[in-house]
Amino acid sequence: MLGELGFVLLAGVKFGALYALAALGLVVVHKATKTVNFAHGAFAMLGAFASFLIVVKWQWAYWAAYLLVPPAIGLVAAALEFVVLRRLRQADMFTVVIATIFLGIALAEAFRLTYNTELLAVPALFTGPPLVVEGLFITRDTAWVIAGALATAVACIILFRYGRFGRGMRAMAANIRGAQLCGYSIDGVYMLAWFLGGALAGLTGVFIAPVTGVSVDLAISIITAGFVAGVIGGFDSPQGAIVGGLLLGIAESLAAAYVSSAMKNCVSFLLLFVVLMWRPEGLFAERAGRSV
Amino acid sequence: MTALRVSGLTVTYGPVVAVNELSFAIESGETLVLLGPNGAGKTSAVEAIAGLLPKRRGAVDFLGKDISRLNASTIVRRGLALVPQWRELFRTFTVEETLVAATTAAVGRAPTPLAAVYELFPVLQERRQQKAGSLSGGEQQMLAIARALVTNPRLLLLDEPSAGLSSGITRTLIAAIRRIRQSGVAILLVEQNMEIARAVGERCCMLAAGRLAWSGSMQEAMERNEAERVYFGAHRHDDTG
Amino acid sequence: MRNFNVRDVLVGACSLAAGAALIAGVPSAARAQVNGVTPTEISIGAIGALTGPLAFIGAPGRDSLSMAFDEINAKGGVCGRKLHLDFEAASSPAESIAAAKKLVEEDKVFIFVLASGSTGAAAAADYVRQVGVPTYNLYGSTPIIRNPFAKNVFNGAVVPVEVSAGALIKMFSDGGYKPKKFGILAGTYAFPQATLKAAEDIFKRDKADFTVEQFDIGARDFTSQLVSLQRQNVDSILVLGSFSEAGFAIKQAREMGMTNIRWVVDGSAVSSAIVPILGNADGIRGYYNAPAFPGQTPATREFEARLKKFLGSVPQGRPSIYDLIGYGSGYVVAEAIQATHCQLTRGNLINAWSHLKDAGPTKRGGLDVTFPESYTPTDHQGVYRIGAAIVKDGKWRVYRVINKP
Numbered sequence: 001m002l003g004e005l006g007f008v009l010l011a012g013v014k015f016g017a018l019y020a021l022a023a024l025g026l027v028v029v030h031k032a033t034k035t036v037n038f039a040h041g042a043f044a045m046l047g048a049f050a051s052f053l054i055v056v057k058w059q060w061a062y063w064a065a066y067l068l069v070p071p072a073i074g075l076v077a078a079a080l081e082f083v084v085l086r087r088l089r090q091a092d093m094f095t096v097v098i099a100t101i102f103l104g105i106a107l108a109e110a111f112r113l114t115y116n117t118e119l120l121a122v123p124a125l126f127t128g129p130p131l132v133v134e135g136l137f138i139t140r141d142t143a144w145v146i147a148g149a150l151a152t153a154v155a156c157i158i159l160f161r162y163g164r165f166g167r168g169m170r171a172m173a174a175n176i177r178g179a180q181l182c183g184y185s186i187d188g189v190y191m192l193a194w195f196l197g198g199a200l201a202g203l204t205g206v207f208i209a210p211v212t213g214v215s216v217d218l219a220i221s222i223i224t225a226g227f228v229a230g231v232i233g234g235f236d237s238p239q240g241a242i243v244g245g246l247l248l249g250i251a252e253s254l255a256a257a258y259v260s261s262a263m264k265n266c267v268s269f270l271l272l273f274v275v276l277m278w279r280p281e282g283l284f285a286e287r288a289g290r291s292v
Numbered sequence: 293m294t295a296l297r298v299s300g301l302t303v304t305y306g307p308v309v310a311v312n313e314l315s316f317a318i319e320s321g322e323t324l325v326l327l328g329p330n331g332a333g334k335t336s337a338v339e340a341i342a343g344l345l346p347k348r349r350g351a352v353d354f355l356g357k358d359i360s361r362l363n364a365s366t367i368v369r370r371g372l373a374l375v376p377q378w379r380e381l382f383r384t385f386t387v388e389e390t391l392v393a394a395t396t397a398a399v400g401r402a403p404t405p406l407a408a409v410y411e412l413f414p415v416l417q418e419r420r421q422q423k424a425g426s427l428s429g430g431e432q433q434m435l436a437i438a439r440a441l442v443t444n445p446r447l448l449l450l451d452e453p454s455a456g457l458s459s460g461i462t463r464t465l466i467a468a469i470r471r472i473r474q475s476g477v478a479i480l481l482v483e484q485n486m487e488i489a490r491a492v493g494e495r496c497c498m499l500a501a502g503r504l505a506w507s508g509s510m511q512e513a514m515e516r517n518e519a520e521r522v523y524f525g526a527h528r529h530d531d532t533g
Numbered sequence: 534m535r536n537f538n539v540r541d542v543l544v545g546a547c548s549l550a551a552g553a554a555l556i557a558g559v560p561s562a563a564r565a566q567v568n569g570v571t572p573t574e575i576s577i578g579a580i581g582a583l584t585g586p587l588a589f590i591g592a593p594g595r596d597s598l599s600m601a602f603d604e605i606n607a608k609g610g611v612c613g614r615k616l617h618l619d620f621e622a623a624s625s626p627a628e629s630i631a632a633a634k635k636l637v638e639e640d641k642v643f644i645f646v647l648a649s650g651s652t653g654a655a656a657a658a659d660y661v662r663q664v665g666v667p668t669y670n671l672y673g674s675t676p677i678i679r680n681p682f683a684k685n686v687f688n689g690a691v692v693p694v695e696v697s698a699g700a701l702i703k704m705f706s707d708g709g710y711k712p713k714k715f716g717i718l719a720g721t722y723a724f725p726q727a728t729l730k731a732a733e734d735i736f737k738r739d740k741a742d743f744t745v746e747q748f749d750i751g752a753r754d755f756t757s758q759l760v761s762l763q764r765q766n767v768d769s770i771l772v773l774g775s776f777s778e779a780g781f782a783i784k785q786a787r788e789m790g791m792t793n794i795r796w797v798v799d800g801s802a803v804s805s806a807i808v809p810i811l812g813n814a815d816g817i818r819g820y821y822n823a824p825a826f827p828g829q830t831p832a833t834r835e836f837e838a839r840l841k842k843f844l845g846s847v848p849q850g851r852p853s854i855y856d857l858i859g860y861g862s863g864y865v866v867a868e869a870i871q872a873t874h875c876q877l878t879r880g881n882l883i884n885a886w887s888h889l890k891d892a893g894p895t896k897r898g899g900l901d902v903t904f905p906e907s908y909t910p911t912d913h914q915g916v917y918r919i920g921a922a923i924v925k926d927g928k929w930r931v932y933r934v935i936n937k938p
Contacts, residue, residue, distance in 0.1 A: 004760050007789060011756035056809075109584060115849055119777040121809035130788060139788050164396065171382050171393050177344060177364075178380035181373070183397025183443065185365035212753040213777055213810060216586065221751060257757030264757075265749050 006136040008257040009250060014142050015225075016249020017149035018208050022226030023233065023241035024156055025200030030235055032169035032193035035096050039080070039104035041223030042111075043198050047073045047205020048214040049111060052120045055209075062125050069206050070199040077198025078191050085194075086187070108219045122209040145207055150242070152203060157238045169193055173236075228268045232275045234282025243283060247271065293355070295320045295447045295478040296341070296372075301350035303336045303502075310336040312502040314350070318447065323469075323479040325489045325510065328499035334482045335377055337499070338449045341480075342374035343367040355446060369399040373445035377452050377482075379436040383425030387416050390424055390439055397443035409438040412468055430461035437468065447478045454485045466491045490514060569643035570877045575614045577602075577866060578642030580632040580657070581649040582624040590672055592848075593855035594648030595620045600843045601863025604899060611867045612875035623649065626656035633657045637666050644669060644866060644882070648859065651675035651724060661686060667869075667882050671862050672855060675727070682913070685883050689865065689915045690822050690858040690903055697800055697820055698731035700919040700935045702739075704797050704818045705769050707921065707933075712795065715743035716767035718758055718774070718782055722750045725773035728799055732771060748778065755782040759789055769795045776802040780810030783817065803922055803929060806850055814924040821920035823857045823903050826929045832900045836860065839900070861903025864894040865915070887913070904934075 022044060029037045050072060051065040080103060088096050126140030160166035171179040172189045180186065204222065212218060229248045233240025248268055255267040275283060296318045303311040311333040318324045326334050339345040341352055343364035352360040354372050368374070382390055388406070395403040410417035413434040419427060424435060433453055440448055450469070454462045462485065469492045473479055483489045489496065493510040506513070569576035579598060581591025595618070602616040610616060619640055621632035629649060636642045637660075645661060647654045647670045654673025661668040662683045670678050670688045674697070679688060705712045715736065719729040729745070736743045744765055746758035752774075759782070762770065770786075772779040779802035786794065796817045798807070803819035805826075811817075827833045833852075840856060841847045869892070870877070872885035891905035892915075906915030920931035 004764065007756055007760055011754050015754055112584065112588065119775075119780075119806055119810075120849070121780070121806065123809070123812065127812075137788060137790055142788075167389070167393050168396065170384070174382035174384050175380045177376065178382055178439075179393075180344065180364035181342070181368055181376065181380060181397075182394040182439065183365050183368045183399070184393075185363065187363075188365075212781070215751075215777065217751045221753075253754070253756060256754075257760055264752070 003135045004257075006134070008253050010136065010138060010142065012250035012253030013246060014146055014211070014249070015252065016246035017146045017153075018204065018211065018245070019225040019229045019248050020153055020242040020245025021149045021200065021204045021207060022222045023229035023245050024153055024238055025197040025204065026223075026226050026230045027233070027235055027238060027241045028156070028160075028169070028200060029193050029197035030230070031173045031237075033190050034093070034173070035085070035100065036227070036235075037194075037197060038097065038101040038223055038227075039077075039107060040197065040201050040226060041219035041221070042104035042107035043073050043077055043201035044205040044208065044222045045108060045111065045214065045216065045219040046076065047202035048122070048209040048212075048218055049115070049120070049205070050202070051206045051209045052122050052214050055122055056120070065206050066203070070202040073202025073205070074195040074197075074199030077201070078195040081191055081194035086190075089186075104219060104223065108216045112216050120214040122214060124210040141210060145211060149207055152200075153238060153242045156200070157242075160238050165192055165196075225268070228272050231272060231282060234284040236282065237284045240282060240284025293320045294318070294353070295322070295355060296480070297351075297353040298337075298341060299351045299353075301337060301340060301352065302348040303333070303340045303345055304348045310502055311340065314499070314502070314504055316497050316504065316507060318478050318480055320446070320478055321473070321476050323473050323481060323492055323494050325493035325496040326480060326482045326499060327484070327489060327496055327513075328505070329484075331501075332499040333502040334499055335451055336502075338374060338451050338480065338482055339376070342372065342376075342449055344374070344376070365397070368397045368443055368445075371401070371444070371446040372449070373397070373440035373443045373447070374449040375436045375440045375451060375453060377455065379432055381424040381432055381436060381439070383423065385424050386421050387424060387427070387435055388420045390435060391442050394439045394442040401444050404442050404444045406442065409441050412441070412471060413438055430457050430464070433457060433461070433465065434468070437465075441472065445477060447480065448472065449480045449482075451482045452484065453481075454483070454488050459487075462488060568877070568879060569641050570614070573614055574617050575611065575870060575877070576617045576619055576640065576642045577644045577646060578619045578621065578636030578640060579646035579648045580621045580623045580629055580636070580653055581647075582653070583622040585624040587624055587650055587652060589850070589853070590650040590855050591622070591624075591648055593851060593853055594646075594671060594859045596844060597840070597852075597856040597859030598646065598648065598863045600840060601860045601867075601894070601899065603843070605863070605867045605897060608897065611870045612873075612877065616863075616867065616870075620648075623653060626652060629653035629656040630660055633660055637661075637664055643667070643877070643879070644870075646862070646866070647671060647673060647678070649673070651677075654678040658686075665879070667879055667886065669862065669866065671858055674724075679914070682911075684887070684910070684913075685879075687886055687908060687913045687915060689862050689906055692822065692917060692919060693914065694727045694731045695734075696917055696937065697919060698728050698735060700820050700921065701728075701771060701797050701799065702732060702735055703935060704820070704921050705771075705795060707818070710769075710795055712769035713742070714765065714767045714769070715741055716762040716765070716770040717743060717745045718755070718762070718770055718772045719745060719747050720750055720752070720774040720778060721747050724801065725799065728773045732773070748774070748782075750778075752778055753781050755785050756789070758782075759786050759791060763789065763791055768793070769797070772796065772798045772802060774799065774802060776804040776807040777810065778802070780807040780814075783814075784811050787811075800854075804850070804853070805929060808924065808927050814927065817924045819922050819929075820935075821922045821929070821931055822854055822916075823861075823931075824918075824920055824934060825902070825931050826922070827852045827857070828928070829930050832902050833857070836900045836902050857902045860900070861893055861906075864897055864899050865889070865892045865906050867897060868892040889915075 026040050047069050050069045054060045054065040124141035128140050130137040130139045168184045168189050229244035233244030251271050252264050252267050256264040294317050299315045301314040328334050340347045359367050391406050453465050496510050496513045498506040581594045582588045583591050599618050606615045623629040623632035645666045645668045651673040654670050655675045655677040658678045665685045668686045672691050674691050719725045779798040798819040800820045808814045825833050827837050837852050840852050869886040873881040887908050887910040889908045893905040895901045904916045904918045917937040919935045921933045921935050922929050922931050
């Protein structure tokens, strides 16, 4: 039954692409600042919410959501970095991580207080009849989510690899004192990293809003999936985030279909465990070669 | 013109005073050697000047402008580059990527062309595509110096470039430092290795226990055996210069 | 509202939080009176979540009880006294027990209302049985509050799962439809599991052909479950979960070409919010714990208008079933107090409550938005009736009332 397996794989790739996008933003911030931003899910939730406002409430054109939401959430993230986390720069890692966790909870609860509802539905960008390929129904929305998320991811790889900003972040990650001595300011790189991470979270939100709706739970599910995907990929490179996200999505989908539908959440942690056993540094950690 | 004027510089780590009221100056194009035993505060002094360490007190003027409140990235953009003692390379970057990354710091002036630093250190050109982490110790030191040179500095701080390197490599470094000096860049060299100090230094300052113990011309220092006296503590109660 | 930015959201959130803190912090005038009765006031305590994932139950509970009490007080109150609501926010089981103790032991409320859904009701069950305070469970369907029977605990508009499961299964045959094979799509968390067990019992008893697929809480991808149901040629699917889970499951099934399926969803999924998820939700059935939806009848339309006036503005997704039930329950409380002939002791109240017949808002001139509640000394389930509901032209409506199945 190719059709059946096709459905399962397609669903896996679709969610995997979204996980990859979520992981990408986490990795960008981590790479530059060595901080795992646990507020990332809440940023994505805000992005999805902003997309609801633009598309449903204000009835603007859909492209406006794709255009406006990422920079808006990026600014929110950069502002929070400036206001809250900059003061914690000298604090230990644990404090910073806890701060991001509570920042995420505060954002999620602020949303809940202003919009006390279980779920806000956002229509899909494309609503035409599904494409049929070899008996497989592919909705236009599914095709768009997969293509859009992966295109963004590829753009990130290029920016990271060859862009000035990407080089600065990688330099910062490799040696923070060395990076300063090359003219990269910590404040500048951190703020840019948070801006880019926030923008990616916002974009994740816009892509995911029609797929899952907007709810407070979104914050948790995005950070969980993004974190697991990130760790699988090595939490170091955009390539890792993409492969980690896709692997996670496909594994979840296959396990739910062919093992047990209650296995879905369990499989992500199983996958995490297996990868960490086999390669503790993750699949795509950038390696320095011979150490001296 | 005075390239660098340090006055009353004090650096502390908690209650420990690493650098105590240090004052000296470097003229444009001059090479000054900072000598002193381990723990004398040499590294603390240069890192504080370069903005990597916070200063407790004191003024640092670079090309006539106060830089004592600026951070490291801004200072290097002004044209004061540091080659730190532990090199602080990006192990995951290739040689060429490292040098390209440093061009960021050349703000308002052209970065030194990569070809020029490759000419100074031909081995780096051979290793262009190699990861910095896979280079030998000597090559890493060359890369650290090359990285600082790419920023096209007016003043170069070199913190013990010969530490842990063979005498063959050391001679290469001496030749390179001489050529850098010839190009008009002022140099502040921190050294314990008298061979290098003698080969490139014009004037020298001796540090002991965070204080300036003696300063004068390199030649005078050699003649008077100042180094030994500093190292063996003869200057501790003798603050005459 | 043209420029969205997070500052607006945060400012809004902060003012709301400050407002909630004010409401919670206002000291009760009737505090520290024995049994919560003074010559001018009767104090009624209630708990429910005002923040967190269960706030969609607790907040309407607080608002609509207050509105009902205001209406009753405007007409002179009960037994010459005003009804005063003492609401304690409580989300987790531990908070629920602490809040219940505070209301009963410190504030000494006359009646204790559980406006908190099954979680809070289950947590407080042992405590209220122990202290014997007259307790009114508005929203909890959990058996823990019902069994063992306690003479001081009254369960209002929300029916036990056996009753709702029976009604759901009945709905598959409405309109002459003949299901051949049933599929159940159930969440793995507590609430759907309770209904699942009840539904399985009924299917087994009826020797119906059925298969079960499960999903985790908050699931958005149902491909694997649907693939399996499709493979087994299921033509009737019962979805046990929230409206968002049900909505996305049905949406995905359609995308996979599963048309001509009769969908029946649990009461927790019967919400206007399922419609925008699906675009076209017409034909989906489910049950409702009230005789009509907001907007369906003149009474519910008037209710919506009053709630809007009472709150200033009605939040997204409101009024909900929790508003309707809270309002009706407020009137039931008044009627139970009246039935004591104003001999205001807890013993008298429990006794009077156990003999209430067809209690509800209508007798006091309130809006008829809930099923009337009747109690006997041995059966404290006030309502057994359920509204069978269907989406038509994008709106839920009750199309018939199912009496005790």
